[in-house]
Amino acid sequence: MDGITELAPLKITCTSTRCEDNLHCFRLTQRQRKNGPEGRCRQCGIEPIDWSRVKRRDISDAKHTIAALQLELIRHHFWHLPLSEYAESYAIRKGRRALRGAVKHQLAKAIGSPIHPRQGRQTPRETSEKATVVHYAQHATATCCRACLEEWHGIDNGAELTDAELGYFTDLVMLYVTTKLPNLENESQRIPKRIVRPALVKEDDGSFALAG
Ligand SMILES: [Zn+2]
Numbered sequence: 001m002d003g004i005t006e007l008a009p010l011k012i013t014c015t016s017t018r019c020e021d022n023l024h025c026f027r028l029t030q031r032q033r034k035n036g037p038e039g040r041c042r043q044c045g046i047e048p049i050d051w052s053r054v055k056r057r058d059i060s061d062a063k064h065t066i067a068a069l070q071l072e073l074i075r076h077h078f079w080h081l082p083l084s085e086y087a088e089s090y091a092i093r094k095g096r097r098a099l100r101g102a103v104k105h106q107l108a109k110a111i112g113s114p115i116h117p118r119q120g121r122q123t124p125r126e127t128s129e130k131a132t133v134v135h136y137a138q139h140a141t142a143t144c145c146r147a148c149l150e151e152w153h154g155i156d157n158g159a160e161l162t163d164a165e166l167g168y169f170t171d172l173v174m175l176y177v178t179t180k181l182p183n184l185e186n187e188s189q190r191i192p193k194r195i196v197r198p199a200l201v202k203e204d205d206g207s208f209a210l211a212g
């Protein structure tokens, strides 16, 4: 992993691959889909994912799902990308409890109904100043658009998401948040929208102060 991050940064897109590092892309072209089998890497053809297990959408099996997601380069990128100051402070200002509600609301709005298969494609990337931790998480968990939902989670493009499905995706997004921000408080914390590195440290009275 360390050796990988030291490489010069490249623009990573939904279809990027680095197969030699076991980082693939499972988004096939229409023609590749026709020629089958689905679920293989578009570049090297490897089939390392147990798709039927991932598509069970069982949150108690999330560890397996998250490991599988990280075999796709674009997901791996977001699982390992440090959060921007804005994305991090967004989460701290909301607190875990309110964030969970915001996640479910955002998922319902962005990918809840099948208005268009490209719905949700506009989920901001990390280069956007306004990308929150939820946007990072959406890319990491393949809940960024209906195409990714279908590819990874087996949700038919024509289907309205059920409350149970939204709940599952919310749980998955919150697992990403926990991975990135293990010390996130349940309640909202008052901090400025933009914080200056070095990172904040928590004082004894519960307030945040700049380190150093
Ligand atoms: Zn590959």
Ligand SMILES: [Zn+2]
Pocket: 121, 142, 143, 144, 145, 146, 147, 148, 149
């Ligand atoms: Zn997507």
